[in-house]
Amino acid sequence: MKLFPQIYKIEITSHHKSIIAREKEILADKIQEAGIPLNSYCNKKGLCGKCMVEIVKGELPPLSEKEAYFLKKKKLGPRYRLACLYGIKGNLEIRIPEESLIQEMLILTTGIRETLSLNPAVKKYFLKLKKPEIKLPLSLIELVEKELGKKVLITDLGLLKDLPRLVEKSNFQLTIALKDGREIIAIEEGDTAQRAFGLAIDIGTTTLVTEVVDIISGESLGTATSKNGQAKYGADVVSRISFAYLKPENLERLNEAVLQSLNEMIANLLWKKGIKESEIYEVAIAGNTSMNHFFLGIPVESLAVAPFYSVFTHLPQLRAGSLGLKINQNARVYISPNIQSFVGGDISAGLVASGFEAKEGNFLYIDLGTNGEIVLKKKHKFLATSTAAGPAFEGMNISCGMLALSGAIYKAEFKKRLVLKTINEAPPLGICGTGLIDLIAILIEQGKISPKGNISHKEKKVWLAKNIFIDQKDVRELQLAVAAIRCGIRLILKRSKLRLKDLDGILIAGAFGNYLNIENSMKIGLLPSLDANKITFIGNASLAGARAFLLSPEIRKRAENLVRKIEFFSPAADPLFQEYFIDSLELKPYDS
Amino acid sequence: MVKLLREIAQSVEKGDSSSLKELTQRALSEKICPEEILNDGLIRGMDEVGIKFKKNEIFIPEVLISTRAMKAGLEILRPHFFTLPQRLKGKIVMGTVKGDLHDIGKKIVCLVLESAGYEVIDIGIDTPKEKFLNVVKKESPDILGMSALLTTTMIYMREVIEILERKNLRQRVKVIIGGGPVTQSFAEEIKADGYAPNAALALSLVERLLKKKRRPE
Numbered sequence: 001m002k003l004f005p006q007i008y009k010i011e012i013t014s015h016h017k018s019i020i021a022r023e024k025e026i027l028a029d030k031i032q033e034a035g036i037p038l039n040s041y042c043n044k045k046g047l048c049g050k051c052m053v054e055i056v057k058g059e060l061p062p063l064s065e066k067e068a069y070f071l072k073k074k075k076l077g078p079r080y081r082l083a084c085l086y087g088i089k090g091n092l093e094i095r096i097p098e099e100s101l102i103q104e105m106l107i108l109t110t111g112i113r114e115t116l117s118l119n120p121a122v123k124k125y126f127l128k129l130k131k132p133e134i135k136l137p138l139s140l141i142e143l144v145e146k147e148l149g150k151k152v153l154i155t156d157l158g159l160l161k162d163l164p165r166l167v168e169k170s171n172f173q174l175t176i177a178l179k180d181g182r183e184i185i186a187i188e189e190g191d192t193a194q195r196a197f198g199l200a201i202d203i204g205t206t207t208l209v210t211e212v213v214d215i216i217s218g219e220s221l222g223t224a225t226s227k228n229g230q231a232k233y234g235a236d237v238v239s240r241i242s243f244a245y246l247k248p249e250n251l252e253r254l255n256e257a258v259l260q261s262l263n264e265m266i267a268n269l270l271w272k273k274g275i276k277e278s279e280i281y282e283v284a285i286a287g288n289t290s291m292n293h294f295f296l297g298i299p300v301e302s303l304a305v306a307p308f309y310s311v312f313t314h315l316p317q318l319r320a321g322s323l324g325l326k327i328n329q330n331a332r333v334y335i336s337p338n339i340q341s342f343v344g345g346d347i348s349a350g351l352v353a354s355g356f357e358a359k360e361g362n363f364l365y366i367d368l369g370t371n372g373e374i375v376l377k378k379k380h381k382f383l384a385t386s387t388a389a390g391p392a393f394e395g396m397n398i399s400c401g402m403l404a405l406s407g408a409i410y411k412a413e414f415k416k417r418l419v420l421k422t423i424n425e426a427p428p429l430g431i432c433g434t435g436l437i438d439l440i441a442i443l444i445e446q447g448k449i450s451p452k453g454n455i456s457h458k459e460k461k462v463w464l465a466k467n468i469f470i471d472q473k474d475v476r477e478l479q480l481a482v483a484a485i486r487c488g489i490r491l492i493l494k495r496s497k498l499r500l501k502d503l504d505g506i507l508i509a510g511a512f513g514n515y516l517n518i519e520n521s522m523k524i525g526l527l528p529s530l531d532a533n534k535i536t537f538i539g540n541a542s543l544a545g546a547r548a549f550l551l552s553p554e555i556r557k558r559a560e561n562l563v564r565k566i567e568f569f570s571p572a573a574d575p576l577f578q579e580y581f582i583d584s585l586e587l588k589p590y591d592s
Numbered sequence: 593m594v595k596l597l598r599e600i601a602q603s604v605e606k607g608d609s610s611s612l613k614e615l616t617q618r619a620l621s622e623k624i625c626p627e628e629i630l631n632d633g634l635i636r637g638m639d640e641v642g643i644k645f646k647k648n649e650i651f652i653p654e655v656l657i658s659t660r661a662m663k664a665g666l667e668i669l670r671p672h673f674f675t676l677p678q679r680l681k682g683k684i685v686m687g688t689v690k691g692d693l694h695d696i697g698k699k700i701v702c703l704v705l706e707s708a709g710y711e712v713i714d715i716g717i718d719t720p721k722e723k724f725l726n727v728v729k730k731e732s733p734d735i736l737g738m739s740a741l742l743t744t745t746m747i748y749m750r751e752v753i754e755i756l757e758r759k760n761l762r763q764r765v766k767v768i769i770g771g772g773p774v775t776q777s778f779a780e781e782i783k784a785d786g787y788a789p790n791a792a793l794a795l796s797l798v799e800r801l802l803k804k805k806r807r808p809e
Contacts, residue, residue, distance in 0.1 A: 238742055238743075238744075241744060242742060242744045242773075245743070302740070304691070304745075305690070305742070305744055305745055306691045306692065306693050306718050307690025409734055452650075452653065452654060454652050460649070472649065474648075476648050570693060572693035573693050576697050578695065578699060582652055582656055582696065585653045
């Protein structure tokens with residue numbers, strides 16, 4: 001009898017590490033303890049085949065049935081074993097292939113290198129059920145539990161009704177989708193474990209963006225952009241809330257409008273990518289407070305009049321079927337937590353995506369959308385506000401305006417003559433927000449528009465291309481949008497007793513494409529004239545945050561904790577609002 | 593004389609306080625009647641500002657600058673108002689209704705009215721009907737002005753008018769309304785006495801209403 005278990009040495013050649021292990025310890029545990037991010041997708045149950053390591057030297061146990069299946073499927077050599085099933089019995093030399101490591105993923109594709117460890121809430125497992133025997137007639141669910149090695153939960157009776165037929169048809173070979181390691185949300189015939197997808201959705205007041213993501217690899221497979229169908233009921237949040245306030249059935253109309261836009265966009269995107277609607281198991285949604293309420297069909301009376309409060313902050317995950325999304329009806333929909341009042345889930349998503357909380361010093365986060373939100377971090381304190389910028393940044397309410405879609409003038413430069421760039425280099429169809437900012441900056445520089453916003457030409461119009469012009473009302477729309485943001489920045493700094501020069505950085509997020517010209521934004525006073533190195537344009541951070549929610553429940557927790565720390569103030573309630581707002585209407589640079 | 597008054601109006605439009613002061617001074621020394629300077633100079637200038645604002649040719653800051661210039665001109669006229677008939681003076685209470693925090697437009701209207709010689713009491717934003725009622729009781733204004741920027745809060749104006757009616761105070765005061773979503777037809781619907789789309793027109797509205805109000809006396 002051994003009093004002390006034997007101690008063995010394990011050489012990990014792929015990582016140039018040498019570790020110590022005791023008899024019977026599990027290889028996967030030891031690898032992870034050594035700080036190597038070995039994939040344990042199925043929580044070390046031998047179900048997913050993702051922790052294969054090569055046993056270069058040492059004891060090679062016989063292949064289990066599962067290992068044999070994965071070896072064949074992944075075309076691996078005979079010396080590969082699952083680290084989670086490997087009990088140590090002697091000295092070892094192993095090699096861990098790249099595919100068996102958890103990929104650290106960049107959350108944002110632009111600006112900031114914030115990462116996450118892939119660990120989706122919904123996981124799929126291929127199971128070969130043992131057939132029931134006369135001496136032990138286990139139920140089908142018990143058979144599933146036996147294979148999974150744990151208890152499961154089913155809340156959808158439909159799945160149970162389908163189960164016997166599926167089992168019969170597939171000869172007891174099934175793939176299940178398990179949410180949070182416990183609840184079965186889908187049962188499919190055969191091995192479909194490699195096909196699991198999720199949708200990250202940014203519900204903007206004006207623009208909707210959907211991204212389809214492979215939730216096993218974490219890879220983004222493509223995005224689609226469309227207009228929020230609610231726009232016909234009002235261009236901004238306030239007018240839509242007013243519309244909903246008018247008659248009870250209007251809330252339903254707003255809800256239907258956004259659902260219709262989303263469902264059409266999703267169907268198109270999935271069709272293009274060859275993905276079935278039933279293969280979408282998870283959705284994460286980032287939207288401002290009003291958009292969240294409309295999407296869920298929750299009344300907005302409390303957002304209609306001061307003190308402007310929301311119905312919910314964060315919610316449990318909801319069934320897609322109960323919300324009217326045309327995807328797998330059991331898919332779970334996560335709504336990014338709202339902060340307070342009009343500052344909603346789009347901002348909490350963007351803040352976690354950009355690692356805002358962990359930044360050292362004083363930082364501003366600005367989301368340039370129809371609702372312009374601003375968050376200030378002063379050391380460990382967070383303050384947020386929301387300003388009604390209007391849809392100008394997204395090219396709406398502008399005579400020749402359009403979303404940042406093919407054919408939109410997104411960029412303008414003056415090099416001896418005016419050079420207009422359009423998205424996809426298509427013939428110009430209109431002007432999107434970033435193009436408008438460039439154009440106004442150039443026209444002011446040339447004296448064709450005064451900083452006060454007056455177009456000098458008698459016609460009160462500036463022609464840019466055939467059928468495309470900027471008129472006096474367009475300039476006013478942009479002036480209001482710019483003033484809202486600038487006034488918000490000045491108020492939030494004033495409240496926090498900070499000056500512009502005390503800022504260590506500004507993060508600019510926005511759904512209007514990735515083309516914001518920082519220099520021109522400073523010229524018209526949209527952004528303060530700071531050292532350009534301090535300003536980082538991070539693109540659609542809300543969408544990136546939604547994608548992060550899909551891939552890591554840990555990021556969701558981070559957002560839910562963060563929103564509780566953020567204080568809100570309403571700019572209109574500030575005594576300085578009027579003075580600041582009027583001062584901000586002139587389109588000129590500012591640095592204090 | 594006409595030329596001088598036109599110049600005064602133009603200075604209001606341009607928002608040029610210093611030349612406006614000088615011109616107003618000159619008009620007085622040329623013995624032009626102060627009422628004429630006010631109506632055909634300053635107020636005409638402000639009317640022009642209102643029209644241009646409506647056409648988007650000028651914007652909120654220019655309106656404010658013009659308003660400030662007008663006020664400067666009025667400071668010079670004010671000592672001469674004692675000789676003016678009573679009807680130019682009046683008391684006006686202004687407030688943004690409950691649930692609404694916006695008051696840029698309302699403040700501009702207050703400034704314009706004040707500079708035109710009215711006593712203006714601004715009771716602020718987010719004003720409940722009880723407060724409107726109490727101020728009307730206490731101050732007995734000639735005019736009560738209500739403002740709202742949101743369609744959701746605009747409908748509160750009806751409640752204020754209703755409570756004035758219930759308390760038999762409605763006949764004592766003329767009610768005028770304004771703000772982004774407010775329209776003439778809404779004013780008629782809730783039985784307000786008047787609506788104006790901007791500050792300049794609010795001034796002419798007030799003048800008109802007070803003339804009417806005083807005539808029967």
